[in-house]
Amino acid sequence: MTPARPFGRALCAMITPFAPSGALDLDGAGELAVRLVADGCDGLVLSGTTGESPTTTDAEKAALVRAVREAVGPGPSVVAGVGTADTRHTAELARQAERAGADGLLVVTPYYSRPPQAAVEAHFLKVADATGLPVMVYDIPGRTGTRVEPATMLRLAAHPRIVAVKDCSYDLLGSARVIAESGLAYYSGCDELNLPLYAIGAAGYVSTVANVVPRPMRAVLDAFDAGDTAGAARLHARNLPLTELMMAAGLPGTVTAKALLGGTVREPLQPADRETADGLRKAYEALVQAESTV
Template sequence: MTTPHPFGRALCAMITPFGSDGELDLDTARKLAVRLVGEGCDGLVLNGTTGESPTTSDAEKTALVRAVREAVGAHVPVVAGVGSADTRHTVELATAAEAAGADGVLVVTPYYSRPPQAALEAHFRRVADAVGVPLMLYDIPGRTGTRIEVETMLRLAAHPRIVAVKDCAYDLLGSAKVIGRTSLAYYSGCEELNLPLYAVGGAGYVSTVANVAPRQLRAVLDAFDAGDTAEAARLNQLTLPLAELMMASGLPGTVTAKALLDAGPVREPLQPAGREATDGLRAAYEELTAQSWA
């Protein structure tokens, strides 16, 4: 059995800061990591989509894990995204992340090639067998083209190092089935489902919006855990306008998060948010943070 929250409850899918020259900015990454933990994040997920993993090199990914690990200390869970469309490369990334100090690895479904379920299961087992740290599977069929089906998830749950799921499948019924039949810790990867998934037994969230509003997102879970479900619902409603602008406005979450943070540019093919979008984001952010979050 895994613990109910193997990496904590409130995890941030952290951006990867770049300097004005477009190169990795480890100093800013360290400062951001420390701030996020100080404002309520239990753990950090690095080198995911929000962290612009498609455009960072293997060496940059390893350097980021090492820098953040040193900055936040050993007590804060650090999970490293290692997914790719290539099983061999995924294993290489996973072993490098473990050596750099990651407490776990986030492994996305191989994309574009759309492997059948048996091949998908073999891929995840291959990675889990190659490392000594736990895995969080990343189920996001809208991007990868392939769902980790419920029966596949049930079989994978038997592996001792497959302990968690970042859930972006938009299938609350399927997720609830797996939660009820396994010890897998389900983390919402979609802000609008943070509270609903938590209410049916989820472990928490891995959030892009937490880059800019970590305390506010955590407050929703805290209220629920305190037994005040009405307050949890009220606080959750307050977060939705910013979450919608950041995650469902037509711009990637990386772009909108960086528009609200002093963390440098995005890498192409992404482009920075325009003035109108940035102004709207700032207005929604200011409205959210003006509320009482005591």
Template structure:
């Protein structure tokens, strides 16, 4: 998958032109896919295949498995590899597959990276180690060791609200020198920092918060990794399509139109895995329950999610 061509940014005396990307991006419209489970809580590989096929057919050109929305803290190493193999079988080469391998343990993360390569992933998503709060030099060493563990390109995942530690822009700029560190999923809410990295590196930047999809894309990001795309893949992609067609007013209108569903799913006090699975289930699509310690959404929440979904998509 290659990043759509964009007009080059105007050079400035202060900033060098970024070097050409050493590896292709993973596409524009990526879905942070839920991990479907059976009613008894086991991995639902058939459901995962059906959901993946639907998402790709609806315009997702990449799937991110075993991330936050994929409930990665509660799936086993074997389940993560099984999920990659099943989704690859379902979508073939129609979409890129990036799988989450990040843990708080560098050795464990490198092993998961090797497993992902063997399972057929196109890339790995590596979150900053959580709980231990490593300083920036330790964080940089961690990511470099993971990137050296396989031949797969790496998407760094900056989500300090969950990990407790930020991948600082200057750290990202240094890490961009590594030939296999090629992308960032950005949930930092630091728009200035994102632009600093975009100006000084060839990293493919992906909005990790759906409300930022258009804003980051407009300043040169590669696209998004979207939780809301689980339930409205066509509408999320339409924003990027309108922008690429040169209709920036329509892109803005479409982005604003997603705000109610984005707020319902991502700012309701419940994790996106809970709201996405609740809405998918109400739509009759593969999802199943969440795993503890998460708990399912209540009936009133599901009704509100469905109403917001239907207002957006009908």
């Protein structure tokens, strides 16, 4: 069966461009958004981990949604990250995102306080009730300290506006169970797992690496959908060297993406050093060269 894809298949966890002064660069955000859509992204996820949401203000988050919505028009999905450690604050950000023109909400598990599962469930339900927008649950226990357990996810699936999951749980068994037992659209949030999750019924991905190479990332899904599973595996393997350097080499994906695209990160993040940037550029150029010879 074809999985539900409420936000499309190929989504980019978009960086948030900043000027050298550190100010929000809305023109740069619009330009990047247009380029990503032109290169195959079905949707853009703003103000997530890669979008440096902990260091942008509420007003900046809303302004970013408005700028990207205006730049890309009504077609591509614009999903706004609204997650915080405070349920009331998250619900207010959700309402602001709705007014700004978002198509959906990315809601991360409350962090630091490490709430038990009943409280996690209540948090998501209250945020989902705050607007008329569909919600993508962001399960990333490595950052939040709290997992959305499969049983909790299955209960959340009963809410009519909780429709999707950005999955960074690294639990293929648990994810497979929820995919099989619910109508939730699973999106891989870990680029190295895009193809494995897709192969067991996920809807697509929310990719950090797609900031830099959106077409090679989408090509994996296109090959799989065409029935060329061997080709999909080959393309996935071709992307892995850059994926590993960007996502698993000790630096946040925000930092490695901006090392390739240019741009400022906000403290406490620091830019990549020259050696790291050179290694990323070498892997990027090798992937672009490989893509051009196909």
